[in-house]
Amino acid sequence: MTTTSPIQAVIFDWAGTIVDFGSFAPTTIFVEAFRQGFDFDISLEEARVPMGLGKWDHIKQVGLLESVNTRWTKQFGRPMNNDDIDTIYAAFMPLQKAKVADHAAPILNAIEVVNNLKAQGIKIGSCSGYPREVMDVLSPVAADYGYKPDAIVATDDLAQGGRPAPYMALKNVIDLEVTDVKTCIKVDDSAPGIFEGHNAGMWTVGLLLSGNEAGLTLEEFQNADETTLEMARTQATEKFSASAPHYLVDTINDLPKVVADIERRIQAGERP
Template identity: 35%
Template sequence: MPQIKGVIFDWAGTTVDYGSFAPVQAFLDTFGEVGIEVKPEEIRRFMGMRKKEQLAALCRLPGIAAQWEERIETEPGAENLDWLYELFESHLFKSLSGYTEPIGGVVELVERLRNRGLKIGSTTGYTRRMMEVVMPGAAIRGYAPDLVVTPDEVPGGRPRPWMIWQNAMTLDLYPLSGVVKVGDTVADIQEGVNAGTWVIGILEGGNELGLTEAETAKLAG
């Protein structure tokens, strides 16, 4: 096994925002405002992608597309996606600052990794503007990776490997077989596989489980 030189973490559902609730609620509010019913599990199915791409994927689901055509009287094309995404951003920014608390154990883990000489990178489905809200809230509570790369800074988001590769270039992490990607979504796992890194999937506190800390504690109890 090669020497591990760095770890690249996801954000929501992995290092902050236990259960990854900020984007889920914003999507629920967005579709609710235009009278379309969407289920949390449908939203979570595409979590980890760049948020505009996630929105497009949701609009392609048969049930949502049918509701859209009935209420909006047109197919959810690119022009509709633009204003719907603006609506999503408005909902997300109203609440995002309240979802920046590091998940329990993250701050301590990162400290141990740094003490061993590892570099700490990160990728996300959030844009840079969104991360400008998340990063200060996490930093004041003790979590600040060495680098944050967002999908609007590279040719495309997950499952493409570009954000990981940008981390590797900037932090001088080579070879990629000496890098570990950690995330809580299918898109995170695909991103790491496509980039050629080791991959660790997170369940507790993550998107796939989608529970609050109290709900998780009941399962363990």
């Protein structure tokens, strides 16, 4: 294929970015896993706070939230420990594997956007906070919908760990045989995924309305008036602020205009 773009690769997150509008598959399962493991309730909002991390680390960070730690200590007489995290993770995994395929539908024109990138000779990478055994369930179902990235990296594929470190993004670089990280774009709906892109030396694009930070269902997004959407954008922008994405857009449907601008900037000699 003839490459027509100075961009070599775009590396996408999965839930909330390409599939699963609102990133509900992992968050609802976290709530259920805490309940199943210890008869302990967390809110969907609490489950969302560390989104983007590997799932064991995600559970740990939920346990460290002040609100959760206070209730946990009151209920069990001590803070959450690693054995507790292991128990919750053990409950999480079969629940997630059973439910993840139900949330594999692509987000708003995602397949068209990805296929247009491929038509320009741009390689498609992907990485996720999901472990490999979940990705092995999700990726074939996503492929049936038409999403077939050139590389898939799961959070436990690498001994060094997942986000916000750059290792998953850089494993995509190696697998895709990309020669220059400055020609790569990392697209994600969570702050840890944006930090991952920065740490890998890539351009970064945060998605405001399709993913974890806004937490809207597809129906809520489609039925919302502009005032409601602007409130959601403001909320999500604040959550992204520390990670400072190069670009913020509503959904993957808005990515082509960002790609065009990054192409212009690369051709002008700019770096991420």
